[in-house]
Amino acid sequence: MDRRYTEDELIAKLFAPLAGPAALGLMDDAALLPPCVNPMVATVDALVAGVHFFPEDPADSIAKKALRANLSDLAAKGAEPIGFLLALALPPDWTNQWLEAFAAGLAEDCKAFGCPLLGGDTVATPGPLTLSITALGEAAQGSFVGRSGARPGDALYVSGTIGDAALGLRLRRDAALRAGLSPKARDYLLERYLLPRPRLALAPLLRTSASAAMDVSDGLVGDLAKLARASRVAARVTTRDIPLSEAAREAIAIDPTLFELALTGGDDYEILFCARGNASEIERLASAASAPCVMIGEIIAGDGETIFLDAQENIMKFNRLSFSHF
Amino acid sequence: MDRRYTEDELIAKLFAPLAGPAALGLMDDAALLPPCVNPMVATVDALVAGVHFFPEDPADSIAKKALRANLSDLAAKGAEPIGFLLALALPPDWTNQWLEAFAAGLAEDCKAFGCPLLGGDTVATPGPLTLSITALGEAAQGSFVGRSGARPGDALYVSGTIGDAALGLRLRRDAALRAGLSPKARDYLLERYLLPRPRLALAPLLRTSASAAMDVSDGLVGDLAKLARASRVAARVTTRDIPLSEAAREAIAIDPTLFELALTGGDDYEILFCARGNASEIERLASAASAPCVMIGEIIAGDGETIFLDAQENIMKFNRLSFSHF
Numbered sequence A, B: 001m002d003r004r005y006t007e008d009e010l011i012a013k014l015f016a017p018l019a020g021p022a023a024l025g026l027m028d029d030a031a032l033l034p035p036c037v038n039p040m041v042a043t044v045d046a047l048v049a050g051v052h053f054f055p056e057d058p059a060d061s062i063a064k065k066a067l068r069a070n071l072s073d074l075a076a077k078g079a080e081p082i083g084f085l086l087a088l089a090l091p092p093d094w095t096n097q098w099l100e101a102f103a104a105g106l107a108e109d110c111k112a113f114g115c116p117l118l119g120g121d122t123v124a125t126p127g128p129l130t131l132s133i134t135a136l137g138e139a140a141q142g143s144f145v146g147r148s149g150a151r152p153g154d155a156l157y158v159s160g161t162i163g164d165a166a167l168g169l170r171l172r173r174d175a176a177l178r179a180g181l182s183p184k185a186r187d188y189l190l191e192r193y194l195l196p197r198p199r200l201a202l203a204p205l206l207r208t209s210a211s212a213a214m215d216v217s218d219g220l221v222g223d224l225a226k227l228a229r230a231s232r233v234a235a236r237v238t239t240r241d242i243p244l245s246e247a248a249r250e251a252i253a254i255d256p257t258l259f260e261l262a263l264t265g266g267d268d269y270e271i272l273f274c275a276r277g278n279a280s281e282i283e284r285l286a287s288a289a290s291a292p293c294v295m296i297g298e299i300i301a302g303d304g305e306t307i308f309l310d311a312q313e314n315i316m317k318f319n320r321l322s323f324s325h326f
Helices: A005-020 A021-026 A059-076 A098-110 A164-173 A175-180 A182-196 A201-210 A220-231 A246-254 A256-266 A279-289 B007-018 B023-025 B058-076 B096-113 B162-174 B176-178 B181-195 B200-210 B221-230 B246-254 B258-264 B277-287
Strands: A030-031 A040-048 A080-090 A118-126 A129-137 A155-159 A210-216 A235-236 A268-274 A293-300 A305-308 B031-033 B042-047 B080-090 B117-124 B131-139 B155-159 B210-216 B232-238 B269-273 B293-300 B304-308
Touching: A005 A021, A005 A098, A005 A118, A005 A279, A005 B210, A021 A030, A021 A118, A021 B131, A030 A080, A030 A118, A040 A059, A040 B080, A059 A080, A059 A129, A059 A201, A059 A210, A059 A268, A080 A201, A080 B042, A080 B131, A098 B232, A118 A182, A118 B042, A129 B042, A129 B080, A129 B131, A155 A279, A155 B096, A164 A175, A164 A182, A175 A246, A182 A246, A201 A210, A201 A268, A201 B131, A210 A220, A220 A235, A220 A256, A220 A305, A235 A279, A235 B293, A268 A293, A279 A293, A293 B277, A305 B304, B007 B023, B023 B031, B023 B117, B023 B246, B031 B080, B031 B117, B042 B058, B058 B080, B058 B096, B058 B131, B058 B210, B058 B269, B058 B277, B058 B304, B080 B096, B080 B200, B155 B221, B155 B277, B162 B176, B162 B181, B162 B246, B162 B258, B200 B269, B200 B277, B210 B221, B221 B258, B221 B269, B246 B258, B269 B293, B269 B304, B277 B293
Parallel strands: A080 A118, A235 A305, B080 B117, B232 B304
Antiparallel strands: A030 B042, A040 A129, A040 B031, A080 A129, A155 A268, A155 A293, A210 A268, A235 A293, B042 B131, B080 B131, B155 B269, B155 B293, B210 B269, B232 B293
């Protein structure tokens, strides 16, 4: 079509297909959710073009990143997705094609993660594209996994690999590094920045085994400090045990200072959690759930301190602890 | 203080005091809501400076307007507030003083409407101030008031007075009109634009008596058409019965074309609803709840048509049906 969609058209054509029954066809003032016998969890994330993603990123990956950042929070709480609400502020130059790709990406993830659209609001902005997603999830009775339950003696685990997204972001801005990497490593890191992988597959294991958990979104070092403060404990990490992808290792081999970036950069969307019991059994269960985790340290007595030991067992110092979009 | 708040500081000092127990001190990845034996309703609204409000509006009224727009949706569904999540994108020139006033306004409304903060995300934007609120509410079992239940023979009611906010917005931009009004009328209309009055007091009456309801946020004429379409009925309104404030009457006396603006402008945040039964009894119950309502017409057979009759019982034509921020 030659003209842009009206608000009614974009709701009917692009967003209604993503909606669950609770959304009432996106035709009412509010979604109507059935009673929830279990506790519900709710989380919100806002993303701004030029701040949280590049305006030129593919529209479908922008949509997916926004949803997945929220799903990662649900996963970290051991919750299963119920659905989400989307607030979308479109800049003056939006096109039907862009919005179709955005909705198509969102539709793929709604289906892949079992998380339908519950409601939304689309508005115009003279500024950059801005979107905010509120995700709702269902926790199992009595098994919400907070940040404050870590106790001395717990082992500390992290899922997936750390630092890939931060290195991917660096690659976007550092042509020399980009040129120095193998095409495979380059593409892998760039993709990891674009598309988080929310670890919903870990939610059942967290519900049964974790004393505390959080999603790593602002950098492992700073986020572990948050968990330690919330639990009023300290944490000791053996950095050689922190899982790194082959691509991250390749980048760090070129520039060893990137190791610190990997540990303090944001956008990992992996799960950091604490648990008692047999570590190899927990690692086995995580692998069986297709969400590999490894033990990287332990919780000790303290009040928010974090200790990161390098390969020589020396305490590492970081120039900054975490990444902030604020 | 001379420097601006860090993200941790503004959470701890400004937003944590607004948080309910479910927010876990705003220190976790997500809020944890207790099980809800009743159905839950969820709604989201986004507001952009320069689009939905004036950037120079008082910070406390910006906060209140954003929350109240959502509370109005809950009220229209016959729901009681549970709480809300806030996504706040701050422009480069934000100040501590502005944010303190914003949080103070929000705190007043959290208390006044029994709607605590459940979670939030604060980010930086190079663009205008943008905020998005997702409100959650509890509907009574079996008494959710949708838009689709209106039936021929129902009477049509509206709460409060119509058009005040649209006239207040016009006043902001029309110095001649502003000068022509009495100070009292001018101040009243300006205040009605700044501060919606969500009709939560009507929720119990809607639950027991309404066949359909919605909040009037984009103009009475266009919103009634939405309700009629959702219910697959038609509606006939006697425009002389539409409640107008003294201030609105004063403005319309100066410029009779403003009557159309009153009926098609946005931001009323009043409740439009349909009900059977004794009209004077419904109006009495609404007054007793301090949310006066009047009957303005009736639902008839049809498929989305709306008929507005003027004082001479002629069918009115409107240049546009409703106001859109999109």
